[in-house]
Amino acid sequence: MTLVVAHASPDICFMVGDTLLSHEHFQLKGDIGPINGEFHSLKIQILSGELAVAFAGNFDAAYSAVAALKLELSDDSTIDSAVWxxxxxxxxxxxLVLKNEEKKQLFVIEHGEVRQATDAHIGDGEEWNRLLQLKQPYKGALERHTIDENGGITRSDLVTSGEQEFDVVSDAIEALSRDRVGRKQPTVGAISGCVVRIVDARISGQLEYLQAVEASNFPWEPAGGFxxxxxxxxSRGIGIFFRVGRKGFILPAGGTLPCVASTAETLQAFIEExxxxxxMKLTGGTWVEPA
Structure with a gap:
């Protein structure tokens, strides 16, 4: 199953979702290991800086449809993706179809019917209810500051309600992906809690996958994290690399394989792979490998 949450308003548009794929192997062995990339995929596909599509349900049918849409758009960019x-x-x-054009618009397609929405979700209804229980009030900054090269504040803006909701939803889906209380076979999950977040980026104005870095919190494993x-x-997509164990996964948008386990021994080799x-041109948090 799946859970993807989306929002579109004049100030921001975003999607946040898990990566776990349901698989008969779960019932046979219950093996959904936290970094088992075999069972993960990008369920939110950025097709361009102005368009992203998320899906839930039959993975093969959905994945094929999004790949076909991408090809159709390469021949005719005027196609209405939601209608198609x-x-x-x-x-x-x-x-879910997110359009980041002159107007930020969100469309939901269920049972072959299209409707427009400001807030929407697709996927497992029970997991949606669990998400609502896990949502916490916004605790971040109320103002956003622009700093010049000398460290001075050149501009201050209020953090909008949409921006606050993006943080709240992101935190809740990450918590849900890690939550195992009372769930024998969870249907929403992510590799070590690495949920997929896309948003119209503040600098480029385009839809982008967001980066994340987590350092080890344990003194006995100082070089841990991912x-x-x-x-x-x-060529859009994400890559996740673990510092300990030299384990990595590449999730290309629209790739033939949804998730590819890397054989790279270093982070730089992983990026090159x-x-x-x-x-793909992977960017984000890096570290210096020991000599």
Whole structure:
């Protein structure tokens, strides 16, 4: 199953979702290990800086439809993506279509029907209810400051309600992906809590995958942690690399394989592997490898 939450308003548009794929292997062995990349995929696909599509339901049918849409758009950029997806009448697939154009718009496609929304979610209804229980009030800054090269504040802006909601939803889905209380077979999850977040970026104005870095919090494992890198140019997607164990996963948007386990021994080799195999330019938090 899946859970993707989306929002579109004049000040911000975003999607946040998990990566876990339901699989018969879960019932056989219950093996959903926290870094088991075999069962993960980008359920939020950025097709351009102005368009992203998320899906829930039959993975193969949904993934194929989004790949086909991407090809159609390369030939005719005027296609209405929401109408095109609805026309496929995929009975067991729901879509969210986020348009970041002159107006930020969100469309929901369920049972082959299209409706516009400000807030929407698709996926597992029970997990949605758990998410609502996990949501916490916004605790971040109330103002955003622009700093010049000398460290002076050149501009201050209020953090909008939409921006606050983005933080709240992100935190809640991450908490849900890690939550195991009372859940024998969770249907929402992410590799070590690395949920996928996309937003219209403040500098570029384009839809982008967001990066994340987590350092080790344990003195006995000082070199622990991971980095979630993002590629937001022609070949989009994300990469997750763990400092301990030298384990990495590459999740290309629209790739033939939804998630590829990396054999790289270093972070720089991991970044290069994504470039060579998928044309991705991964950027984000890095570290200096020991000599």
């Amino acid at each position: 997806l609805a026309s496929k009448k995929l009975a067991d697939v729901d879509f 980095t979630l890198l993002a590629s937001n140019e022609l 994504a470039r060579v195999k998928f044309g």
